Amino acid sequence: MMGDRLVDPADARALHSGGRLTAGRSPGEGGVKADRYQGFLFNPADLSEDVDLDIDRRREILYLAACMDGWTHWQALGLRWNATASEARDAYREKAKVFHPDRFQGRRLGAFRPRLERIFRRLTEARDALSDETSRAAYARKTAPPEEVARSTARTIEGDVRAKERRARLARTNPMVSRVARVHELMDRGRKAREEQRFADAARDFLTASAMDPTLAEARSLAEESRKRANAGKARDLWEKALAAELQHDLDRAQMHAEAAADAEPGEPRYVIYVARLALQRGALQTARGRAEAAVRIAPSLGTAHEILGEVLAAQGESGPARKALERALELDDGLDGARERLRKLRWSFLR
Amino acid sequence: MNENEPFIGIDLGTTNSVVATVIDGVPRVIASRTGQTLTPSVVAVSRNGKRLVGHMAKRQAITNAENTAHAAKRLIGRRWGSPEVEDARKSLPYELVPGPEGNDIRAMLGGRTFAIPEISALVLAELKADAEAFFGRRVTKAVITVPAYFNDGQRQGTKDAGRIAGLEVVRIINEPTSAALAYGFGKQMEKKVAVIDLGGGTFDVSILDVGKSVYDVIAVGGDTYLGGEDFDRRVIDWLVFSFAQEHQGIDLRQDKMAMQRLRDAAERAKIELSETSQAAIHLPFLASGSDGKAAVHLDRQLTRDKLEELTQDLVDKTIQVADRTLRDAGVRVGQIGEVLLVGGMTRMPRVQQAVRQHFGREPSRGVHPEEVVALGAAIQAHALLHPQKGKEVLLLDVTPQNLGIMVVGGYFSTVIPRNTTVPTSQSHLFTTVQDSQTSVRIAVLQGGSDKAVENELLGEFVLDGLRSAQRGEVEIEVSFDISADGIVGVSARDSATGARQSITVTATSGLTEAEMRRILEENMDEMLTRRQVGDFERLRDRTRAVISEIEGLSPRVKESLARSRFGKDAVVKAEDVVGRARDAIEKGDLQQMIAVEEQLDRALQLFKGLVGGAASGPKDPS
Numbered sequence: 001m002m003g004d005r006l007v008d009p010a011d012a013r014a015l016h017s018g019g020r021l022t023a024g025r026s027p028g029e030g031g032v033k034a035d036r037y038q039g040f041l042f043n044p045a046d047l048s049e050d051v052d053l054d055i056d057r058r059r060e061i062l063y064l065a066a067c068m069d070g071w072t073h074w075q076a077l078g079l080r081w082n083a084t085a086s087e088a089r090d091a092y093r094e095k096a097k098v099f100h101p102d103r104f105q106g107r108r109l110g111a112f113r114p115r116l117e118r119i120f121r122r123l124t125e126a127r128d129a130l131s132d133e134t135s136r137a138a139y140a141r142k143t144a145p146p147e148e149v150a151r152s153t154a155r156t157i158e159g160d161v162r163a164k165e166r167r168a169r170l171a172r173t174n175p176m177v178s179r180v181a182r183v184h185e186l187m188d189r190g191r192k193a194r195e196e197q198r199f200a201d202a203a204r205d206f207l208t209a210s211a212m213d214p215t216l217a218e219a220r221s222l223a224e225e226s227r228k229r230a231n232a233g234k235a236r237d238l239w240e241k242a243l244a245a246e247l248q249h250d251l252d253r254a255q256m257h258a259e260a261a262a263d264a265e266p267g268e269p270r271y272v273i274y275v276a277r278l279a280l281q282r283g284a285l286q287t288a289r290g291r292a293e294a295a296v297r298i299a300p301s302l303g304t305a306h307e308i309l310g311e312v313l314a315a316q317g318e319s320g321p322a323r324k325a326l327e328r329a330l331e332l333d334d335g336l337d338g339a340r341e342r343l344r345k346l347r348w349s350f351l352r
Numbered sequence: 353m354n355e356n357e358p359f360i361g362i363d364l365g366t367t368n369s370v371v372a373t374v375i376d377g378v379p380r381v382i383a384s385r386t387g388q389t390l391t392p393s394v395v396a397v398s399r400n401g402k403r404l405v406g407h408m409a410k411r412q413a414i415t416n417a418e419n420t421a422h423a424a425k426r427l428i429g430r431r432w433g434s435p436e437v438e439d440a441r442k443s444l445p446y447e448l449v450p451g452p453e454g455n456d457i458r459a460m461l462g463g464r465t466f467a468i469p470e471i472s473a474l475v476l477a478e479l480k481a482d483a484e485a486f487f488g489r490r491v492t493k494a495v496i497t498v499p500a501y502f503n504d505g506q507r508q509g510t511k512d513a514g515r516i517a518g519l520e521v522v523r524i525i526n527e528p529t530s531a532a533l534a535y536g537f538g539k540q541m542e543k544k545v546a547v548i549d550l551g552g553g554t555f556d557v558s559i560l561d562v563g564k565s566v567y568d569v570i571a572v573g574g575d576t577y578l579g580g581e582d583f584d585r586r587v588i589d590w591l592v593f594s595f596a597q598e599h600q601g602i603d604l605r606q607d608k609m610a611m612q613r614l615r616d617a618a619e620r621a622k623i624e625l626s627e628t629s630q631a632a633i634h635l636p637f638l639a640s641g642s643d644g645k646a647a648v649h650l651d652r653q654l655t656r657d658k659l660e661e662l663t664q665d666l667v668d669k670t671i672q673v674a675d676r677t678l679r680d681a682g683v684r685v686g687q688i689g690e691v692l693l694v695g696g697m698t699r700m701p702r703v704q705q706a707v708r709q710h711f712g713r714e715p716s717r718g719v720h721p722e723e724v725v726a727l728g729a730a731i732q733a734h735a736l737l738h739p740q741k742g743k744e745v746l747l748l749d750v751t752p753q754n755l756g757i758m759v760v761g762g763y764f765s766t767v768i769p770r771n772t773t774v775p776t777s778q779s780h781l782f783t784t785v786q787d788s789q790t791s792v793r794i795a796v797l798q799g800g801s802d803k804a805v806e807n808e809l810l811g812e813f814v815l816d817g818l819r820s821a822q823r824g825e826v827e828i829e830v831s832f833d834i835s836a837d838g839i840v841g842v843s844a845r846d847s848a849t850g851a852r853q854s855i856t857v858t859a860t861s862g863l864t865e866a867e868m869r870r871i872l873e874e875n876m877d878e879m880l881t882r883r884q885v886g887d888f889e890r891l892r893d894r895t896r897a898v899i900s901e902i903e904g905l906s907p908r909v910k911e912s913l914a915r916s917r918f919g920k921d922a923v924v925k926a927e928d929v930v931g932r933a934r935d936a937i938e939k940g941d942l943q944q945m946i947a948v949e950e951q952l953d954r955a956l957q958l959f960k961g962l963v964g965g966a967a968s969g970p971k972d973p974s
Contacts, residue, residue: 089561089568090563090564093563093564093566093568093746094564096566096746096748097564097565097566097744097746100746100748101775101836102735102736102746102747102836103739103744103746105522105736105737105739106736106737117775117777120775121775121776121777124772124776127773128772128773132682
């Protein structure tokens, strides 16, 4: 049978380290080494059969016929593991010159004829398997000795790392690949930042992503939302800084932070009102007036906005408009005791 | 082994055969006793019952077409009823009948049936006789070539023919491989070679990897029914058709003699057109005019263009096969280092052009594309019989077609795939499919189809006497082997008991052993005596002619020697040889005559040299 009988890789190694088989050499050259047949036991009856073959050739044939089936294809051809296809073809030719039945034409071979035919067949089988690059490679993997397996596993891991690097390099160099990958990356990072309440970071990533891929509606809306929340956070921070400064009676710094907070979140009247109040305290009536008007514009239905405007107008001596603004404030928010007090004073100017 | 035992290589062709040998390490063609290197593969039985072979048979073919067998190679090993045989029956002038078993073919010649191997054997025997005349002694060992694409039956048939001819067929080798061997002889080749062999009846392509004196065949392809004969037939059909148009529907196909003349003329014109662009076909009195009208002649011009037009599809087919074979070999056109053209048909410029185009290189041709195959066979015979240290040549050939068996459903299961290096073998495990089944029938087939019926049935055998057991329990290991000749053998073994069963695949398209023996006995006496007598007569006539020439020259030689200071003993020696030759003729001793022949020739040459005369050499009696 020509089935693939594989040897234990450990055996294979032992045989390989035992050196090349010298079977291809004609007898007489160099003589027979003691370890040449690896302790193979010859049957004396076989050795003494009456045939036209000398004793060395008999030994060789008996040994090969008995052992070759268990060898790897490379061993059968007397080659090291993983020898190339062309080496296999060359080795086959050399061996065929020795063992092809034609080489023994006209000689009495007796029981040695089927053995020779088996050897030749085994050689042919080995050559056929190894001269095709695909089957050779598959066979090499199947028969790899352990240290080769280890080496090739190492190579595989190394290969994975290299593949990753290669992909990254490709992403860098290929604009198409890089764009898509980059957008994904930004979106992921943005979502993560948003979850962690780092809205400024999130907004930046979403915004970049939406700029790279304008069709991505999700990026746009997420960017908008994150930006708002980022601004709100920033404004609150600044406002808190401003309050802290005010407590320390550092009105200039408080004013600066408060204005920054108002700028950061322009839609939020609280900050504007606060800016106006600070300005009023510092006597910067013009600034206070502008801010107070802005607060009313932003939040026309907010009592405190009208209250601050009324106070600023009162400070500027415009008691008529001031009274109107304060009345409006009280109309909107009944709880504004400061406004009521100021209004009363305005009505009864002698109370001042 | 006797170092001096002569051996021959024979190219048994469809139209011509050649015999060669190796002398002092040099391969050479053996000329026939009439001095020609090509012997037509033609056998005839003359009106008086004499068997004629070669030139003699070919010469009388026109007048005796229905008893003249040519192109036997196209029939050897084929089954009665196969398309090739049906086609041959239409085109061949001699009658074909089924053999006694109804499955092989016999030819009717002179009122007697001949098995096809028997016809080939007559050609082989003729070549053997030529070789024996050349060596002056018996020749038995021969290597015979066959087309690479021949199947088992065809190879077996060829081997049988050799046996009938009294030859020990040392090996059957493939023609393209043989050609490559001859081409590479004495060269240090290290390359891939494509051999394109378009002969008289068969077409072969082989891709070889040659190196270190090993001729390693990678793949073969071909068509055993495509060759010069088909080219000839296109010309014949064209002539017949146009003749019928010209002469109110005279159908030349009804006239065997006319057809034979057409066949010869068509072949000649085709050969001529390899050198010229136009050939005249002139056949006077080809058909007798009906109703007492005057006989009609055929007179036509065939141009090379017309020939190429008529045969374009045949040329295309060769290229298709070549392409497929390259693919099988897994070799690209660019990797081919040499393209070798073999066979007479490759002389046709259109064929060369097509090959040049396909392979993109100038094809190589030996000096004699008809002889190269025989030379290769001789080299292989030499390598097998007298292996020489350091000059080993080894052929590693492959099996051309898938070998397999028929399996359930009429399908074909491959056991040994084509292009497997031979010798090879493969085992196959059969099991019983019914309870208590005691016999298994196995059909062995060869071919490329998935369906069993579309392949060539090599034979059937029955394994019986199996143990009676539950189905699937009995396992029989059948091993198939293909020898270096490409011939299939089968043996079987019961896996459990180890009992061997020897089986023979009786070829369905060949001779049975009994028939073989009968033919051998029948032919042997006749051929032996006939040849002995024939040889003796020929040699005697020749010897007489040489003797008279020597004696004619003798006075002048003596005269010139009288003035010379040397060579006096030449005359004495010559007289001695002449005396012995006369003695042999008187006693009718063929062996002694052969022994003295060479010395006689040398004496004559010496005499001629001495007189410096312009006397002509010995005339061949024929």
